[in-house]
Amino acid sequence: MTAMSEGPSPAVDAVRARLWGAIEARRDELVALVAELVRQPSPLGHEAAAQAFVADHLRASGLATEAWELDDRLRTLPEGGDSGVPFAGRPNVAGILGGAGGGRSLILNGHIDVVTPEPLAAWTCDPWGVTIADGRMYGRGAFDMKSGIALNLFLARLLRDLGISLTGDLIVQSAIEEECTGVGSLDLSRRYRADAALVTEPECGRFTWAHMGVLWFRVAITGKAAHAMIATQGVNAIVKAMPIIAALLELERRLNETVHPAWAAVEHPVNLNVGVIRGGDWPSTVPGACELHCRLGFFPGQTLPDMHHLIETTIAGAARADPWLREHPPVVTYDGFQSSGSIVSLDEPWVRALGRSHHRATGETMVPVVGTSINDMRYFNFAGIPAGCYGATGGNGHAADEWLDLASLVPTAKTVGGFLLEWCGVAD
Numbered sequence: 162m163t164a165m166s167e168g169p170s171p172a173v174d175a176v177r178a179r180l181w182g183a184i185e186a187r188r189d190e191l192v193a194l195v196a197e198l199v200r201q202p203s204p205l206g207h208e209a210a211a212q213a214f215v216a217d218h219l220r221a222s223g224l225a226t227e228a229w230e231l232d233d234r235l236r237t238l239p240e241g242g243d244s245g246v247p248f249a250g251r252p253n254v255a256g257i258l259g260g261a262g263g264g265r266s267l268i269l270n271g272h273i274d275v276v277t278p279e280p281l282a283a284w285t286c287d288p289w290g291v292t293i294a295d296g297r298m299y300g301r302g303a304f305d306m307k308s309g310i311a312l313n314l315f316l317a318r319l320l321r322d323l324g325i326s327l328t329g330d331l332i333v334q335s336a337i338e339e340e341c342t343g344v345g346s347l348d349l350s351r352r353y354r355a356d357a358a359l360v361t362e363p364e365c366g367r368f369t370w371a372h373m374g375v376l377w378f379r380v381a382i383t384g385k386a387a388h389a390m391i392a393t394q395g396v397n398a399i400v401k402a403m404p405i406i407a408a409l410l411e412l413e414r415r416l417n418e419t420v421h422p423a424w425a426a427v428e429h430p431v432n433l434n435v436g437v438i439r440g441g442d443w444p445s446t447v448p449g450a451c452e453l454h455c456r457l458g459f460f461p462g463q464t465l466p467d468m469h470h471l472i473e474t475t476i477a478g479a480a481r482a483d484p485w486l487r488e489h490p491p492v493v494t495y496d497g498f499q500s501s502g503s504i505v506s507l508d509e510p511w512v513r514a515l516g517r518s519h520h521r522a523t524g525e526t527m528v529p530v531v532g533t534s535i536n537d538m539r540y541f542n543f544a545g546i547p548a549g550c551y552g553a554t555g556g557n558g559h560a561a562d563e564w565l566d567l568a569s570l571v572p573t574a575k576t577v578g579g580f581l582l583e584w585c586g587v588a589d
């Protein structure tokens with residue numbers, strides 16, 4: 162190859178014009194694709210139907226498509242995690258559009274799983290029903306991230322229909338378990354190599370170049386059951402959870418005192434969430450057991466063993482101050498996410514190419530942002546495949562009345578489509 166200045170070739174310019182024309186002309190098809198995916202509920206353990214839809218779509222677009230069940234050993238790999246849900250019947254899916262040769266390869270990755278719509282009473286519409294109003298599509302996953310899965314499928318379909326041949330390989334992936342462990346994309350990052358990976362998470366037209374690590378942990382607190390009429394003869398495990406929660410919130414406060422430079426502009430980047438509390442079963446019984454289920458974010462560079470140690474010493478310290486807990490120390494265990502944060506350089510050639518495409522499609526400079534949650538880009542970065550996130554606009558992810566801004570679909574598809582043409586190259 163000869164040295165060239167950075168930027169797309171005239172051949173890419175011509176093909177981009179055709180692709181963008183088709184994106185605009187077939188916008189309704191993209192909206193319908195998101196809607197069809199939302200109507201396939203895919204919370205943890207129920208991904209099968211949605212993944213079958215994805216695999217069929219990729220096959221119909223001419224991609225060499227595979228669907229396979231994950232290996233249980235992924236659960237115990239470094240940066241893996243265990244959801245406790247068997248892998249049978251919940252495959253990962255990937256399709257390859259082989260390039261003509263000589264170009265750079267690209268992974269378009271997304272996750273098929275969605276979080277539960279609970280509490281259902283907070284929704285003003287059916288979370289699986291697809292309600293479209295005022296330019297928004299409401300539904301669980303419409304935003305995070307059936308929008309991104311649909312964009313990836315749509316672009317592959319347009320390449321086929323327009324007869325566009327890339328020089329590098331395009332690999333479209335649909336992962337399970339992004340929302341609880343990440344093992345779906347951990348698996349994908351070990352099976353496929355590429356020169357870059359774009360995760361089409363709905364980042365509202367911004368580029369996520371750094372995100373934090375996340376770990377989940379449980380704290381089991383033992384009390385002593387008794388009839389409530391003689392409550393002082395028992396030990397209330399729910400009440401004993403209070404000093405533990407207070408100590409964890411104090412740990413969160415301290416962790417926000419020393420902030421990684423990438424998060425300097427973010428208010429309160431470290432979040433410790435007491436997400437679940439389970440204890441007791443009867444109003445007239447002093448509860449003999451209580452369990453907290455928590456999530457803690459941490460910066461790249463902080464290690465999992467360090468964070469485990471901090472959590473355990475924090476809880477042990479709180480227990481020492483309480484005569485009962487000193488004798489009956491809470492037990493800490495780990496499940497779900499156990500994975501570090503990651504960072505990709507904004508000087509990566511593919512990131513600059515994405516930025517150029519964003520500017521061309523929207524007239525605006527692509528804004529880099531950092532995430533305070535975790536996402537699947539990390540596995541590709543860990544595997545030496547530079548990766549970041551870019552995708553559609555919306556709101557209420559992981560909340561009631563999740564919505565997708567339908568007007569964002571076309572510019573997002575243009576940005577990603579224009580980028581993949583430039584990055585992978587166009588064959589004559």
Ligand SMILES: [Zn+2]
Nearest residue numbers: 272305306362
């Ligand atoms: Zn997501």
